[in-house]
Amino acid sequence: MATTDRQATTLALAHALSAAERGLPVIPLSRTKLPALRSPHRGTTDPAGVPCHGECGRFGHGVHDASTDPARIRALFAAAPRATGYGIACGRPPHHLIGVDLDTKSGTDSSAALRELALRHLFTIPATVVVLTPSGGRHLWLSGPPDVVVPNSAGRLAPGIDIRGA
Ligand SMILES: [Zn+2]
Structure with a gap:
């Protein structure tokens, strides 16, 4: 062992x-x-x-x-x-990494919630690295803009969507 x-x-x-x-x-x-x-x-x-x-x-x-x-x-x-x-460590130069954690716990469809946010706020979710988690969720990894601090949040954008940033 x-x-x-x-x-x-x-x-x-x-x-x-x-x-x-x-x-x-x-x-x-x-x-x-x-x-x-x-x-x-x-x-x-x-x-x-x-x-x-x-x-x-x-x-x-x-x-x-x-x-x-x-x-x-x-x-x-x-x-x-x-x-x-x-x-x-997210949010640091040069990539300013942002992790979008899409949870599927407690029956929330966080992927649908993200698509709905994208429609409502007129943005597209870019093709990026996606990690499938053991619990059936997804982690989307994005590089962020250098001049914007994206803070951590849990369920703030929508139920089941957590953000990992600075
Ligand atoms: Zn110390």
């Missing part, structure tokens, strides 16, 4: 480096799809009330750890021996 985990980590690192080579900042993820590195500030209360986004110089700040630098990515994965996947 330990060997299998190590192989999964090695494979995740290889894929993460490949994504980074294409300009996508990455972090190691655990089997639960959460950041594989725990916060160095767990259990501590910051007296200033300002959350650290990596200014302390240590790993463990989730999406703020994300990098396209191969040396830093290798160091992140070395510090996360139980990582089995990788995550991409």
